[in-house]
Amino acid sequence: MNNPTSTPEWQKLELMRAELHNTRLSELFKADPNRFQQFSINCDDVFIDYSKNFVTRPVMATLLQLAKAQKLPEAIDNLFRANSLSNGLKPIPYPALRERALTPLSIAGDDISSQIRDNLFKMGRICNDVRSWKWRGFSDKPISDVVTLGVGGAANGSEAICKALGPFQTNSIQIHFVSNSDSRRFQQLLSRLQADTTLFIVSSKSFSTQETMNNALVAKEWIQKHSNTRFALDRHFVGITANNEAARQFGIHQDNILAVWDWLPGRYSLWAAAGLPLALAVGMERFDEFLAGANAMDQHFHNTELSANAPVVLALLSIWYTNFWQAAHHAILPYSESLELFPTLVQHCLMEANGKSIDMSGNPVNYQTAPVIWGTAGSSSQHTYFQLLHQGTHIIPSDFIVVASEPLAGSNRHAFMQFLAQAEALMLGDQNCKLTQPSSDTNDQALPGNKPSTSIVMKTLSPRSLGQLLALYEHIAFVRSVIWNINPFTHWGTELTKRYNESFELDQTADTINIHDVSTQGLFKLFRQWEADKKQEPEAADPVQEETSYYY
Numbered sequence: 001m002n003n004p005t006s007t008p009e010w011q012k013l014e015l016m017r018a019e020l021h022n023t024r025l026s027e028l029f030k031a032d033p034n035r036f037q038q039f040s041i042n043c044d045d046v047f048i049d050y051s052k053n054f055v056t057r058p059v060m061a062t063l064l065q066l067a068k069a070q071k072l073p074e075a076i077d078n079l080f081r082a083n084s085l086s087n088g089l090k091p092i093p094y095p096a097l098r099e100r101a102l103t104p105l106s107i108a109g110d111d112i113s114s115q116i117r118d119n120l121f122k123m124g125r126i127c128n129d130v131r132s133w134k135w136r137g138f139s140d141k142p143i144s145d146v147v148t149l150g151v152g153g154a155a156n157g158s159e160a161i162c163k164a165l166g167p168f169q170t171n172s173i174q175i176h177f178v179s180n181s182d183s184r185r186f187q188q189l190l191s192r193l194q195a196d197t198t199l200f201i202v203s204s205k206s207f208s209t210q211e212t213m214n215n216a217l218v219a220k221e222w223i224q225k226h227s228n229t230r231f232a233l234d235r236h237f238v239g240i241t242a243n244n245e246a247a248r249q250f251g252i253h254q255d256n257i258l259a260v261w262d263w264l265p266g267r268y269s270l271w272a273a274a275g276l277p278l279a280l281a282v283g284m285e286r287f288d289e290f291l292a293g294a295n296a297m298d299q300h301f302h303n304t305e306l307s308a309n310a311p312v313v314l315a316l317l318s319i320w321y322t323n324f325w326q327a328a329h330h331a332i333l334p335y336s337e338s339l340e341l342f343p344t345l346v347q348h349c350l351m352e353a354n355g356k357s358i359d360m361s362g363n364p365v366n367y368q369t370a371p372v373i374w375g376t377a378g379s380s381s382q383h384t385y386f387q388l389l390h391q392g393t394h395i396i397p398s399d400f401i402v403v404a405s406e407p408l409a410g411s412n413r414h415a416f417m418q419f420l421a422q423a424e425a426l427m428l429g430d431q432n433c434k435l436t437q438p439s440s441d442t443n444d445q446a447l448p449g450n451k452p453s454t455s456i457v458m459k460t461l462s463p464r465s466l467g468q469l470l471a472l473y474e475h476i477a478f479v480r481s482v483i484w485n486i487n488p489f490t491h492w493g494t495e496l497t498k499r500y501n502e503s504f505e506l507d508q509t510a511d512t513i514n515i516h517d518v519s520t521q522g523l524f525k526l527f528r529q530w531e532a533d534k535k536q537e538p539e540a541a542d543p544v545q546e547e548t549s550y551y552y
């Protein structure tokens with residue numbers, strides 16, 4: 001039985017949802033004095049309070065029964081063993097990437113635990129050589145800047161965690177990321193760098209993603225322009241790829257190519273070679289702590305009973321809102337500037353894994369799957385879209401992520417108080433606010449509250465706690481896929497984007513554009529016209545030279 005809607009638990013949950021129709025969250029707290037203890041989970045460095053949600057003990061019990069009906073316990077176990085699930089899915093054993101005991105594990109006859117170990121060893125060697133200044137550029141100077149060229153899972157995880165772990169950086173190497181095909185911006189960056197002390201990491205599983213390869217060619221020309229030594233590319237390029245041959249043909253030395261594997265979707269490669277920029281920033285020891293944090297969450301996920309299992313409970317809450325409350329959105333709200341890029345990472349993880357409409361039997365699903373994930377760092381977001389969270393028409397469950405203390409900065413008291421205030425304001429509306437509103441003749445001031453949220457509280461921001469936090473969301477994606485009976489390891493939609501990009505590169509002539517739809521043809525012709533107009537204009541001064549530095 002894989003279609004969740006045909007389970008008795010699904011029918012029961014629909015009735016329970018109807019019963020909760022007019023319930024107020026504040027009443028749930030009055031009815032159960034132990035609600036905070038009952039609906040919270042302490043998971044090592046991460047504490048999760050989900051009491052401000054529309055759940056009761058019977059609702060949680062039924063959601064857990066739904067999980068069992070969908071064979072979740074067996075699925076979790078099979079994920080860790082790389083065994084097929086009951087719906088036929090062969091899971092990608094991504095927890096193996098941070099399994100320190102390196103239990104032997106094979107995929108299609110390949111021993112992946114030794115692949116992982118060997119690759120980490122090679123990554124450690126490159127990392128230590130660069131950080132210890134053993135690695136030298138073409139003029140024999142050590143590396144001062146590392147520029148990662150990559151997009152999506154090949155770079156965004158490393159970038160977000162590098163940003164979060166800034167205070168842990170123990171050397172002066174500057175780490176930069178370039179993802180988009182924005183030649184002006186890339187040129188601006190290059191104009192501030194020294195070729196002989198810059199190392200490029202071309203991070204691309206396929207080694208063919210258009211924006212990455214365009215930028216890689218610019219970087220290669222730039223290095224070759226500044227040095228005509230035979231070995232310049234050997235000293236200035238590292239490749240991270242599953243396409244070893246293409247990386248070699250590009251000119252990267254075999255010793256400088258780190259593998260990602262065909263079996264691993266790009267978004268998990270942060271835990272392996274695509275984590276190199278992060279390791280270069282914080283060192284291999286800290287990178288190991290990051291893996292160990294994720295491993296601690298993996299062990300919790302594998303070994304904890306469902307009712308106290310953080311990823312399981314949060315995934316079930318998401319299903320409760322998506323399928324029974326018709327919530328189409330979910331906000332990720334970190335109250336920490338360091339976690340500024342984290343919502344994008346969660347967005348990638350949950351929307352790529354669960355943004356599916358075909359089930360494991362190849363049939364269209366007759367229920368909703370992944371809600372839209374968005375969010376930015378608080379407290380600035382309080383002054384932009386929080387208005388809609390308070391008074392809009394949509395139900396938008398939110399995850400507040402807050403850090404009690406940050407390295408260097410110490411106590412995060414101010415941000416913590418703002419998070420507490422917001423979560424309470426969303427739940428209670430204006431009824432608990434000590435300050436009264438100015439009077440108004442209309443009803444548009446009504447602030448009824450009753451907006452659900454979950455609080456994810458971290459004791460401190462560290463490589464370990466960040467590893468736990470990211471692994472938490474990865475497992476949420478897996479649990480939701482089991483309940484929804486969809487494959488979380490594919491991303492055909494993203495692949496289609498790449499195929500279209502490539503085909504448009506080939507179609508740049510007026511002759512071939514006719515195969516496209518009329519709107520696309522019209523826009524193409526408009527672009528060509530404006531491009532021609534621009535060529536007629538007198539040449540402007542070089543913007544790279546004139547640019548002031550307010551973007552950086």
Ligand SMILES: O=P(O)(O)OC[C@H]1O[C@H](O)[C@H](O)[C@@H](O)[C@@H]1O
Pocket residue numbers: 151152153154155203204205206207208209212265266267352491494
């Ligand atoms: O690593 P590449 O082959 O360059 O692909 C880059 C990225 O492409 C897509 O966006 C995928 O969804 C990502 O997971 C992948 O990391």
